[in-house]
Amino acid sequence: GESVGLHLPTLSVQEGDNSIINCAYSNSASDYFIWYKQESGKGPQFIIDIRSNMDKRQGQRVTVLLNKTVKHLSLQIAATQPGDSAVYFCAEKPTGSARQLTFGSGTQLTVLP
Amino acid sequence: NAGVTQTPKFQVLKTGQSMTLQCAQDMNHNSMYWYRQDPGMGLRLIYYSASEGTTDKGEVPNGYNVSRLNKREFSLRLESAAPSQTSVYFCASRITTGDNSPLHFGNGTRLTVT
Numbered sequence: 001g002e003s004v005g006l007h008l009p010t011l012s013v014q015e016g017d018n019s020i021i022n023c024a025y026s027n028s029a030s031d032y033f034i035w036y037k038q039e040s041g042k043g044p045q046f047i048i049d050i051r052s053n054m055d056k057r058q059g060q061r062v063t064v065l066l067n068k069t070v071k072h073l074s075l076q077i078a079a080t081q082p083g084d085s086a087v088y089f090c091a092e093k094p095t096g097s098a099r100q101l102t103f104g105s106g107t108q109l110t111v112l113p
Numbered sequence: 114n115a116g117v118t119q120t121p122k123f124q125v126l127k128t129g130q131s132m133t134l135q136c137a138q139d140m141n142h143n144s145m146y147w148y149r150q151d152p153g154m155g156l157r158l159i160y161y162s163a164s165e166g167t168t169d170k171g172e173v174p175n176g177y178n179v180s181r182l183n184k185r186e187f188s189l190r191l192e193s194a195a196p197s198q199t200s201v202y203f204c205a206s207r208i209t210t211g212d213n214s215p216l217h218f219g220n221g222t223r224l225t226v227t
Contacts, residue, residue, distance in 0.1 A: 009153075032213040043117070043203050043218030044156070051213060089155060093213075100146070100171065101216065103155040 012110045019077040021107045023090035026071060030092040034101065035064060035075045038087045047075070047088075077109075085111045115139050117219035119204050125225045126194045134189040134222050136204030142217070144210040145187035146171075147179060149200040150221070156203065162187055163210040194226045 013019045025033075031052035036044035050057045050064045050073075057064050063076040073090055087108050091101040120135045138145065143164045148156040148171075158171030162181040176198060178190045187206075191198060201223050205216040 034215055036218075041220070043205075043220045044216075046215040046217070049213070049215055091156075100158050100161060100210070103157075105153055105155040 009105070010108045010110070012112055013080050014112050015080060015082060017080055019075075019080045019084065019109060021075045021077075021088050021109065023073040023075075023104055024071060025073065025090075025092050027092065027094065027102075028071070029094040030071075032093050033064070033066060033073050034091045035062075036089045036091065036103075037084075038089065038106070040086075044089060080109075080111050082111050082113070085109055117204055117206055117217055119202075119219035119222050121222060122220070123223050125227065126191075127227055128195060130194050131190065131192050132194065132224075133191075134202055134204075134224075135186070136188065136219060137186045138204075138206040138217070139185065140206060140217065141184070142206035142208055143184070144207050145181065146205040146207075146216065147177075147187070147189045148203045148205065149173065150203060151200050159189065159202075161210065191224075194224075196226045198224065199226045200224060 034049040035047040037047050038044045048059045048064050050066050055066050061078045065074045087106040089103050089106045091103045093101045117138045146161040147159040150156050157173050159177050160179040162168045165184045168179050180188045201221045203218050203221045205218045207216050208214045
């Protein structure tokens with residue numbers, strides 16, 4: 001069956017370092033991918049998305065890389081700050097299908113002082 | 114701009130009791146969703162409404178019912194709560210269900226069933 005998974009459930013980084021959070025997916029038909037950030041006690045917050053016709057997309061301090069050959073997605077956060085501490089989820093869906101977003105189980109990012 | 118608003122924020126029920134979780138969005142979105150979030154399992158879709166007047170089952174619909182009251186509001190009802198329904202429930206909305214646009218989430222309802 002299809003699945004969306006994350007390589008590590010937890011990640012600790014020093015403040016100021018770059019963070020890389022990874023995600024694997026299994027559905028070859030997936031062509032829309034999205035990253036969410038969830039802080040404690042709050043709902044998931046949209047960070048960045050990417051479509052399968054791209055392999056890289058950049059936002060403010062964040063970059064998403066998509067490797068369709070190995071079905072792998074990563075989120076890079078530059079100069080990680082204490083406010084980046086949260087759980088990060090990836091999600092995917094095939095375009096135009098009735099199937100909705102499938103979410104991974106999340107990676108807890110902790111920023112160390 | 115409030116976005117997606119959920120009420121209540123917290124609720125404790127006894128087994129067998131019923132309740133309705135309320136959700137409203139002010140972004141003029143067509144599609145609305147209910148998810149549950151359990152530790153280590155990510156977000157799982159319960160029901161969704163692609164547009165006003167339609168509802169569809171998601172991945173885990175058993176034990177729940179929904180009502181799309183109007184374009185703004187989408188409620189989730191537990192008719193007879195069970196301890197397995199202890200979870201955090203999130204409502205979300207997006208412009209339409211078929212295109213590639215992000216979901217916008219509320220801050221959740223934390224439900225405990227004893």
